[in-house]
Amino acid sequence: MRKILIVGAGQAGLQLALGLQSNGYEVTLMSNRTADEIRTGRVMSTQCMFHTALQHERDLQLNFWESQAPKIEGLGVSVAAPGSFDPGPSQRAIDWVGRLDGYAQSVDQRVKMAGWMETFAQRGGQLVIHGAAVSDLDYFARTYDLVLVAAGKGELVSMFGRDASRSPYAQPQRALAVSYVHGLGPRPEHPEFDAVRCNLVPGVGELFVMPTFTLSGRADILFLEGIPGGPLDVFQGVKDPAEHLSLTLELMERFTPWEYARATRVELTDAGGTLAGRYAPTVRNPVGRLPGGGLVLGVADVVVANDPITGQGANSASKCAASYLGSILGHGEKEFDEEWMRGTFERYWDTAQHVTKWTNAMLGPPPEHVLNLIGAAGQLPPVAHRFANGFDDPSDYENFFYEPEKTGAYLTSVAGG
Incomplete structure (x- = not known):
C-alpha cells in the first residue's frame, strides 16, 4: 500500500485525500485546524463551482450538500454606465444574463471542509492537526512515497519559486472584501432562477453577488474587488464585522445602486461572515526541494494562484485534485520522482493555463x-x-x-x- 502525505485541508487537499483513500492508498492529512475550528471560524473564501468541478465531487460521491445548496442556473453581467459617480449614481450601460448548461453551486468552505475532514477520519484516514513547517516535511519525506503541499499560505509556499514566465503581475491587482449575508432580495430581472451577478465598474472594480449555502442555510455572498488605491480599497484595518458590512453597503449604494436596491435589509450570516485581503496572482515552480534533499509537489493555488475575479479558485482546486488523482493512480508502483512531478503539474497546467490567461486579461482595462x-x-x-x-x-x-x-x-x- 502506497503511503501519501497531504499538507493542507482545503478543496484540493481534501478532495485528493478522499479520492486516494477510496482507491486504497494509505493517506495522512495534515491540517492546522480541527473540523470544529474550521466550522466555527471565519469564512475562508468565496466560491462558485461550475458543472465540471461539481462533477469531480460527484464522481467521488462527495456532493453531500447538493440538495441543500441553491442551484445557480445563470450568470449575469452588468457594466456601470460611464460618468462620475459622485453627483448621482449612474446606472447600467450593459445588463444581461446567460443561462448555464449545467447548474453551478456554492457551499461555504467552513461547511464543506469540516464535513469532508470528518468523513476522511471516519473512513480511517490519519488526520494530524498540526501546522507544518519545512523542517517537519524534511522529517516526513523519508517515510512517505509522496508528499503533496496543498496549503496555499504560509512558510511552505516559499519552497516553490515564482515562475516569472507565467506570472505577469508581481503585485496584487485587486483589494478583496467579502460579506456573507441573509436577507438579500431577488433581482427584479429573472427572479425565477438563481444567478451569479458580475457587476463591472470601469476604473473602480467589481461587485460579485452569488447565492450560497452556509452554516445557517441559504445565503448570498457580496464580494467587492477594488482596484488598489481606488475608492473600493478601504477595508484595510477594518476589524469589526458590522463596520465591514456597513462599508460594503455604502460602496454598493454609490457604485452599483441596482444591486444595493435589494440589499437594504441584509444582515451578516454570523460574526465570522466577513473577509478582506489581497494577494498577487502567481504561478510557481511545482516542485519544492527540502533541506534534506527530498522533493514535494505543490497542489492547486500553491502552484497556480489566480485572482478571484473570474471565480475560478475552487473550480481550479477541484480540477487540480482530479488531474493529480489520475496521475497518481496511473503511476502504479513506480517512484514519484522529479520527472513524474513535473509531468503531473504540466498535465494540470494544460487546463490551468486557460484560467490564468483569462483571469489576467480580466484584471486589466478591457x-x-x-x-x-x-x-x-x-x-x-x-x-x-x-x-x-x-x-x-x-x-x-x-x-x-x-x-x-x-x-x-x-x-x-x-x-x-
Missing part, C-alpha cells in the same frame, strides 16, 4: 473588442450563453475573446445566423 463582445451579449442570447458557460470551460475563450479578429468574426457569424 480592450474595445471585449467591451463590444460583452455589449453584444445583451442583444444576442447565444453570445451571453457562450460567455457564461466559459466560466465552466475557460479554454473556449481562446476561440472568441482575446483577439479582435476572432471576436469580430464570431459576432458577425452570430448576428448573421
Whole structure:
C-alpha cells in the first residue's frame, strides 16, 4: 500500500485525500485546524463551482450538500454606465444574463471542509492537526512515497519559486472584501432562477453577488474587488464585522445602486461572515526541494494562484485534485520522482493555463473588442450563453475573446445566423 502525505485541508487537499483513500492508498492529512475550528471560524473564501468541478465531487460521491445548496442556473453581467459617480449614481450601460448548461453551486468552505475532514477520519484516514513547517516535511519525506503541499499560505509556499514566465503581475491587482449575508432580495430581472451577478465598474472594480449555502442555510455572498488605491480599497484595518458590512453597503449604494436596491435589509450570516485581503496572482515552480534533499509537489493555488475575479479558485482546486488523482493512480508502483512531478503539474497546467490567461486579461482595462463582445451579449442570447458557460470551460475563450479578429468574426457569424 502506497503511503501519501497531504499538507493542507482545503478543496484540493481534501478532495485528493478522499479520492486516494477510496482507491486504497494509505493517506495522512495534515491540517492546522480541527473540523470544529474550521466550522466555527471565519469564512475562508468565496466560491462558485461550475458543472465540471461539481462533477469531480460527484464522481467521488462527495456532493453531500447538493440538495441543500441553491442551484445557480445563470450568470449575469452588468457594466456601470460611464460618468462620475459622485453627483448621482449612474446606472447600467450593459445588463444581461446567460443561462448555464449545467447548474453551478456554492457551499461555504467552513461547511464543506469540516464535513469532508470528518468523513476522511471516519473512513480511517490519519488526520494530524498540526501546522507544518519545512523542517517537519524534511522529517516526513523519508517515510512517505509522496508528499503533496496543498496549503496555499504560509512558510511552505516559499519552497516553490515564482515562475516569472507565467506570472505577469508581481503585485496584487485587486483589494478583496467579502460579506456573507441573509436577507438579500431577488433581482427584479429573472427572479425565477438563481444567478451569479458580475457587476463591472470601469476604473473602480467589481461587485460579485452569488447565492450560497452556509452554516445557517441559504445565503448570498457580496464580494467587492477594488482596484488598489481606488475608492473600493478601504477595508484595510477594518476589524469589526458590522463596520465591514456597513462599508460594503455604502460602496454598493454609490457604485452599483441596482444591486444595493435589494440589499437594504441584509444582515451578516454570523460574526465570522466577513473577509478582506489581497494577494498577487502567481504561478510557481511545482516542485519544492527540502533541506534534506527530498522533493514535494505543490497542489492547486500553491502552484497556480489566480485572482478571484473570474471565480475560478475552487473550480481550479477541484480540477487540480482530479488531474493529480489520475496521475497518481496511473503511476502504479513506480517512484514519484522529479520527472513524474513535473509531468503531473504540466498535465494540470494544460487546463490551468486557460484560467490564468483569462483571469489576467480580466484584471486589466478591457480592450474595445471585449467591451463590444460583452455589449453584444445583451442583444444576442447565444453570445451571453457562450460567455457564461466559459466560466465552466475557460479554454473556449481562446476561440472568441482575446483577439479582435476572432471576436469580430464570431459576432458577425452570430448576428448573421
